[in-house]
Amino acid sequence: xxxxxxxxxxxxxxxxLAVAQPQDWANYGRYAEANxxxxxxxxxxxxxxxxxxxxxxxxxxFFTDNNFxxxxxxxxxxxxxxxxxxxxxINLHPKAVAILAGTNDxxxxxxxxxxxxxxxxxxxxxxxxxxxxxxxxxxxxxxVGQYPWRPEVENASGKIRELNALLQAYAEERGVExxxxxxxxxxxxxxxxxxxxxxxxxxxxxxxxxMERIILPVLKPYMSAKQ
Numbered sequence: 160x161x162x163x164x165x166x167x168x169x170x171x172x173x174x175x176l177a178v179a180q181p182q183d184w185a186n187y188g189r190y191a192e193a194n195x196x197x198x199x200x201x202x203x204x205x206x207x208x209x210x211x212x213x214x215x216x217x218x219x220x221f222f223t224d225n226n227f228x229x230x231x232x233x234x235x236x237x238x239x240x241x242x243x244x245x246x247x248x249i250n251l252h253p254k255a256v257a258i259l260a261g262t263n264d265x266x267x268x269x270x271x272x273x274x275x276x277x278x279x280x281x282x283x284x285x286x287x288x289x290x291x292x293x294x295x296x297x298x299x300x301x302x303v304g305q306y307p308w309r310p311e312v313e314n315a316s317g318k319i320r321e322l323n324a325l326l327q328a329y330a331e332e333r334g335v336e337x338x339x340x341x342x343x344x345x346x347x348x349x350x351x352x353x354x355x356x357x358x359x360x361x362x363x364x365x366x367x368x369x370m371e372r373i374i375l376p377v378l379k380p381y382m383s384a385k386q
Contacts, residue, residue, distance in 0.1 A: 185242035186232050193228075200252040201228035202382050203296075206240055206284065207259040209233035210301065210361055217364045221371055226383060228253065236269040237261055237280035244284050249291045254381040256288050257338070257374060259298040261326075262360070265318050266306040274318060278325040285335060296377060297330045299323045299341040303360050304350025316349020336377050340370050 202225065205211050211231025215222045222229050230247040232239070237260045248256050263269075264277040285295035300323055303315045312318075323341055330337035344366065346352045351359055355366035362370065 185239045186235070187243050187246055189232050190230055190247050194247065194251060197228075197251060199226075200254075202226045202253060203255045203257060203378055204228045204230055204248045204251055204253045205257045205259070206244065206248055207231040207257075208235045208240075208263050210262070211259055213361060214367055214370075217362075217367050218371070221367075225378075231259075234263060234268055235260075236264045236272070237277055237284075238269065238272075241280050241283055244287055248284075249287065249293065253293055255294040255296055255378065256284075257296045257298055257378070258284055259300075259340075260284075261300045261322050262303060262319070265300075265303075265315060265322065266309045266312055268309075274322050275325065277322055278329065281326060282329050285329070285333070289333075289335075294335070294381060296336040296338055296374070297326050298338040298374070299326065301360070301362070302341055302345045302349055302351045304346075304348065306360060307358055320349065338374050338377055340373055343369055343373060 205214065205222075205227060208231055211229060212233045214231065215229035221227065228251060240258075240260055258281055260281055261277050264272050264280075265274075281297065285297060288295040300319045303319060305315055306312050319341070323339075327337050327339075344351050344355050344362075351362075351366075355362055355369060357363055
């Protein structure tokens, strides 16, 4: 049987395609076991990157005592979170989801992306939540003066303000909750206050305390009464 040009091309390209495709790009596997072991739906899922990922390490009781689920993965950009949003949020059937995302996109963790497209990924997560009967809570990106691992990114603070303005406008237009961490943690020049971060990007335990104080009143309607 004669091989077609297409089949010959596919055979030649197969090794290259295999090399080019990373394994589990969205990291579905990170929380697969934890999701399977849940015996009851969490009241709120926290979706995010390393800032969320480090939250339950710094303050585990904030999650265990309040029936919250942490689903942050360090280094992730919004497109990765959007891919795993069904597995790590919708399928858990929470009452609400707190979405804190976008800083790694601005830090070029997955290459260049325009700010409106970052906002669109977050909006898409919020719309998926609404369609599933889950209340989305949109959180502002935290202030950053400069990304230590990406010093070539210029005007990080201005880009964060631009992204936050788009997210806040969406939240107000759609009638969903907007949580502003930025204002409380801003040093005044767009960087994070030094007492709230050791590297200018990730919160210290004191920084997480500030964030908890800001978001808890917003989460109260979705929290089950404690026994």
